[in-house]
Amino acid sequence: MTITIRLEEEKDYRTVEEITRDAFWNLYTPGAEEHYLAHTLRKHPDFIPELTFVIELDGKIIGSIFYSKAKIVDADGNEYPVISFGPVSIAPEYHRQGYGRKLIEHSIAEAKRLGYQAIVIGGFPYHYHTYGFIGTKKYNISMPDGKFYTGIMALPLKDGALEQLSGHVFFSEGMYPDPTGLEAYDQTFPEKEKKVLPCQAKFEAAASEIDKNEY
Template identity: 45%
Template sequence: MLGGAHLTSKLEAILRKEQPEDYRIVEELTKEAFWNQNMPGCDEHYLLHIMRSAPCFIKDLDYVAEIDGKIVGNIVYTKATILDDSGKHHEVLSFGPVSVLPEYQGMGIGSKLIEHTKAIAKELGYNAILIYGDPDYYCRFGFVQAESFKIGTADNMYAPPLQALELIPGSLSNIKGRFFEDAVYHIDPAAAKEFDKTFPQKGLRDGLPSQDRFRYLTSLNRPRI
């Protein structure tokens, strides 16, 4: 059944839908997963907090991974849009943050969350998923650069981290345009900083390899012609 699954890695992981009583736990693990990864600190836990109450949020695709009763991972989805060059809107999905506690990373938990929810999204009738992420990681799930479909960013750039996946073959063919995430992703940095004060404080670090990789990928944008 797609509604729940028992998956085996080095340890047994159970996937289930997130419940309201999980919210704070999942926000805490999201902070742990992203802290100092792309930049000093992170704001993904605040994004998750406000995302759940946004109209774009898809509750049927909000899943957690548990090991021995402990929540160790999470994936969430939102509705997004491609505005094609003729002015027509096409609904697609986007996911993220995808979070796994650092001590459980490298065990395939994130991969299983993605593959599990991809299948559910297809069953629900969604045609395609677009995300921002590292191409070297997301290619294993069938994602390709959105540029392959002549799809660019909201500001009309081709960006290698903008990745696309057709859930229904051909669903992105002949849709040339710009990808728009929901406005919930445009967070208020001051509000995010205040929210973070309610969590245990962690030190900021800069110059880490993951941050250098993030900066490199975001430097590759070029105008969409």
């Protein structure tokens, strides 16, 4: 069994989008939009191709990770560049086998090697604390609404990279594609049933959870 992690190439695009669709289908909403996000993000100026990887098992793509630019804006309007990742996808039949961890750890190491300052992401804390991510409240970095959420986390890639900062984090507009194109795009894939599932309500609750931790 050979595991390879390499940069995504154009020939991988459709396979990556198919895996992404399968991985997220009915997870956060009925259906999925993450494959559409992957499709549109590549064309956005904030897309970071040198950090967008696929993972292969014996030459077969089983997952991918996308990176994009983000920024922290302080009270004086000064902007500080950071990066973010997502979507991260592993084909459902390979879930919980460590492939996602390998992909994330590889990309973090590469981001550090390339000189990026910090990564800020949104997700379930229990997924990401093991990589060293911690609530952005620790650094007094809120979402644009001024609130600190448990699901918004940061990982400095250099010592002290976030210590002197405070402000709001803004993810790339590329992470919020125009939804009007989703339905037509999704119709280019095999039909799948959209379902309302308990995990979707769990995600909604987690996404709005306020960080009450003391750091």
